[in-house]
Every structure is written in C-alpha cells, then in structure tokens.
Amino acid sequence: MANPPGVSQQDFSAALQAFADAVGEEWVFSSDEDVALYRDAHSPFWGEENELVASAAVAPDNVEEVQQVMRIANRYQIPMFPFSTGRNLGYGGSAPALSGSVVLDLKRMNRVVEVSERNAYALVEPGVSYFDLYRYIQDHDLKLMMDVPGPGWGSPIGNALDHGGGMTPYRDHFQAHCGMEVVLANGELLRTGMGAMPGAETWQQFKYGIGPDLDGIFSQSNYGVVTKMGFWLLPEPEVVRTVSVIAPRHDDAGPLMEILSNLSYSGVIDSYFSIRSPVLHGPRNAEFDALRARGSAATAAEWDRHAASRNLKFWQASLTFYGPEELVDARWRHVRERYSAIPDIEFDDGATYRFPMTAEEREQTAEKGALGIPSLDTFTGRSAQNQDVADGHIGFFVVVPMTGEGVLDSLKVLGHEFAQSNAGVTLGTFGSFHLRTIMLVCMLRTSRTDPEQNRLTRIAYERAVNLAAEHNWGTYRTHNGFMDFVLSKYSFNDNALSRFHATLKDAVDPNGILSAGRYGIWPKSMRGSA
C-alpha cells in the first residue's frame, strides 16, 4: 500500500484509523486486494506506471459520515476522490485523477429519498443507480419515466455531474437536475436553489433560489461532494414513437441539418435525435478510402456516384417523440411536411410504443434507452460502437456545429484521421444528448492484456483532440488521464477559464483535498508540478 503523495506514513495511518472510527472499521479498505477493486477497468494505462490508482478507500453510509471524513482529510491533508457508483467507464471509473488518492466510495449512500409522481421528480443519494431508481418507480407503480444513459448500473448523480445524457426530453441529465446537497471540503453542508430555504417544498421545482446559481460549479469539478440531487422525471407518456428521415445525396446534409436544427430549436423535436451516414459510416472499400483521402477535393457528385454504386442513401436522421398520440402524430406530420422540400426524401414511420407496457414488453424491447428502461445490453457484444466488450474503451465525443458543413467536415476529417490510425477507432453517429447540440461519437479501444493497444489508443486520442481543436471542435467530457490536456484546448484569453477554476479551488478547498486534478483543476500546492 503506497501513501498518498505528500503524506507521511504516520499521518496516513492516523487518518485511516480516524476514518475507521468515523465510518466503522469494516468500511475502510487498504489491502492491495481490496484497493485493486477500484482500478479503472477501461484504463488506457492498465498495468503501466502511469495508471491512476487509489491508495485506500473509505465508504461512508450517510451525510454526517461524509462530513466527518472531509474534516479528517483536511486535518491530515489526505487527497480524496469521491465517486457515486464508480461506473464512469471510459472516463476513469472509480480510479482517482491523482494517483494515490483515497477514494470516497459513496455506493452505500443508496437511498431513494423521495419520488413525487404528482410533481414528477426524484431526490436521490449518489449510490442510487438507474436500476435502483427504476425499481423504486416500478415497485410503487408510479407513472413516471426516467431518462437513462447507456449502461443502467451508473448513478444519476454521477452521470449528471459528468454531463452525461440520454434520449427523452430530459436527456441532458445535468440540465434536468433540480437542487443539490453538497458537503464542502471543510465538512460544511450546503443546499442549493430552494434547498437553502429551510422547509421549502420547491427544492426540486425551482432551480435558482436566490442569488448566483451555484450548481454548475459542482459538475465536472472538485469543489464539493454531492450527497443528494433532485431530478425531473417525465410523466409516463401515452406513446413513444421512433422514426427516421432518409436523404439520398451528399449535399442533402445542408438542408437536412438546417431543418433539423430549426425543428429542435423550436421545440417540435424535443428529445434525442441522431444522424448517421450509411455511406460515410459504412463499410470501407478502395474507392471509399480514395475519396476520403482526397478531403475537400472529392466532389459531391463523386460521393453520390459512390453511394449509388453501393445502393446506399447518404443520410439517416432518427428522431423520437414522446407524448399524447395526437400530438406525436401532429409533430411527425409537421416534420414530414418540412422535409418534403428535399427532393427524393424518404420517411420511415418506425415503431410506436404504448404505455403502460407490460413487464414482458419492457424486458423484450430493443429500444430500452428511448423508453427509459435501464439495461446492460450495451455490453452484449461487438457492435459498431463497442468493438471489444471484453476489455473496454475511452470515449471521444466531439461537439460540432449543427450545420451540414459541421456534419460533413467532422465525419470526413476525423474519419480519415482514424482510418490512418492502427488503434481500431470506432466512428459512431452524431447524437443530440444535450439541448441545441450534436456530438460525433467516437470510441477508442482499451485493453487489459495488450499494452501496445493502449499506447496506440493514447496516441490516437491525443491526435484526435488536437485535430478537432484545429477545427474549433471541442470534446465535452474526458478520461482522468487526459484532463489537463483537454482543458488546455479551452484557452481563450490566455487560459482565463483555467485561472478562474484555480481561483475558486483556492477559495473553497484551500488544502486541496478534493479530487485534485479533476478536469485540470489543481490545488495551489500542486499547480505547476502537475
């Protein structure tokens, strides 16, 4: 067992004993075998010197114990790294951003504090998983739909704090939250929004309370330990419908995106949509590779001839509607009317799901994500997004403009880049996980048995981040091992953002004990040497 950086053996031992006194001896883990369970299963540094690993783990059961742990950590200057359920695979999982930190395992804090069917919200602790909340809703026969990310074993709090997303009208998980309870680095307890008014019944209704809206500073940061969080839920709709719009030509990207953007901004499309190109996402051949290698020199006509030779349409936009059937019908009719302006456009009416669904229907549907049903089916086997489920991946989701040029340029530029890489990168679809935003989804393989794969992946990831930045595209979320690097691309005004982060850090965590290095935010004592 190695000591946390900058901490003497004497202080570390004393701190571990103090943690044990606070939470119970059985909930402090320091053996190599136990601490190894907190390794990042998808680490691109697996088994190497640079792999980020914990020195010990503490698992409190309640808010008071978290407060005690923070006070102890401050007393002995122990770097702590809190996580919810530790399933942020692809972004670091339960491993700390600073190697040697003590991880604060919040899985025992797994209470569903409240679910209001009438006001359509839930208030949960960090150890509650999507599966847990879903079970609560089903067991109490509540007519509410959750919004879920890919795997259902994650935490609504953890996922929202890392800006994750799903598919329903509440797909932007951080935007869909309302109210937080936070333990600060000094052990003080804070409630935000209407939670700051004792007894207010509107904590999960009105986000802002009075004064500055603080909640954002606790996301993708290290300014506090979130111990409760409210989430807005969707009243169970009458129907959910998944449909597609199919456009045949390369240059249809422009009008396709212009109409889609307008429909999204005006609320006609108010949930997740995706855009993929059966041609540019499709299987490669020599002609495809040659066209893509020519970049902007390859004409639309050449691409269209290539698509025709493979009997492929160029674009498919998939949409989802939620609500009363007559409104869903009206929205889809309006969408078809708008897209009829594109010659040879095609429509697929897809599937309509009616509620309530039976247990068998919920279990057997292939569209669990769209229906708010948590699942682990993302791990079921090789797919375009998940080439090797046996090991893992890191995510590279690139925010691009919601325009035809944004879609075409990013697909061609990054597609060509990844094709030259030996890392086995999967180029995915464009997804709208957040309001007014699309991201190109890319997955880079990691391995627990092949260090060369991980080396190639790290190179490919850094090249992709650099290339994206050259085109003014940024990523919205990143793995612990790349946080400084990614933050360096957000460099406006001589890195003013980073300097402001540091100012806040020094104010709220002067000893720098919380999640040092998370999203490039370092305590004063470590800045410059990080």
Next chain:
Amino acid sequence: MTSRRKFIGLGIGAAVLPGLAQAAEWSSMGWTQAGEFGRLPLYKAIYEKAYVPAQGFAARMQQRGVVIHGIDADITGVWFNDLALQWRRRPVAIAGLTAPAALFCLEQLAWDHRMRVAFRATHMQHSDGTIEHRIQAPQTLAPQIRPSLDAEPGWGASMADLAMHCPLPGTSVATELAVDTRVVVDDVAVEPLVSWVIAPVNSA
C-alpha cells in the same frame, strides 16, 4: 492497516456432500471424496444459450441439481430480476459459461457485494479446430483440470464439474494453466467463452 478479509462461500452453510454414485464418478476422474473438500453450493448457473459448450455446462449443472438460467448475451434480466435482489439480501455463489461481457458485468456488480471471481477459465477457439483453455483456479483443482477437459460429454460439462468443486475457504487463486484440446468443431464461437465462479468474501 491490513485486511482481515478471507475468501469463503459466505452464508451457505456446510458444503453439499455427494451421493455414493456421484462420489464414485468423481473418484474415477480423480476428484477427492467428499470430506476433504465438498461441492461449492451454487445459487444459480448462468449459460449462454447460443453455444453448445455452454449448453453442456448447463446440462451438467442441472443434472447436479443446480438451477440454471440461459441468456442471449444480455445479463440485464437475471441481474435485475434475481441477483440484484438476492445479493442485497445475502451474497451467494453463482457460476457460468458465457461470453466475456457477461462475466465482466457480473464481476463488477459482485464487487459491490464484496464478492470475487473464484474460478476463471477462458476458452478460445482457433481456426485449426483446437480450443485453448486458460484456467485460473485454486491449486487444489489443478490435478483434475487436464483429465476433465478430455472427458465426455465435452469440456462444457467439465467446466461445470470444476466450478462445482471450486474449494471453500482459505484457498487463493494460485494456478494458471493453458491447455489445448482438439475437438470436432460444429459450433464456432465468434468470441472467446469464459467459465467462472463468483463467490462471497468473508469479513470475519
């Protein structure tokens, strides 16, 4: 601070002892008679329905009185409807012959309940008809591994026998073997398969 955790089948009481006929069969294969170590009581055996060796694994488990559950790659149903509830009440041992993804998910979820993989075998099928078995198992199982892989009706059933004989407390995973067997291939697995046992950790 040192760990005081030991590896046992927590909460499952005494080992299940075999009947006479069963003991004789095991003895012919070199299995130790009950009394030295017995059979690990298993709550459930999970198998990948699509693959013949996994079907053999399940058949053997069922023959030995273990409840079986077939999956089509996705463990969500057995996790959410069964194991998540059971493990919250009381951690119990399970075994399986599945694709690696299923074990990955269950191993991650098992850690939350202080459980570990006690036995792990990877079975990789090569284009020349051989199957390479890489087995991580307690040392006490080592003498039975090679003979069991060649036994009828097939290695899937053999993995069930090995899983059921995964020792009780005190034996750490200490052996890793690689064994090639030549089999008639009429069922080509797209990806490697894994056999495994997940069992609770004692906190005493």
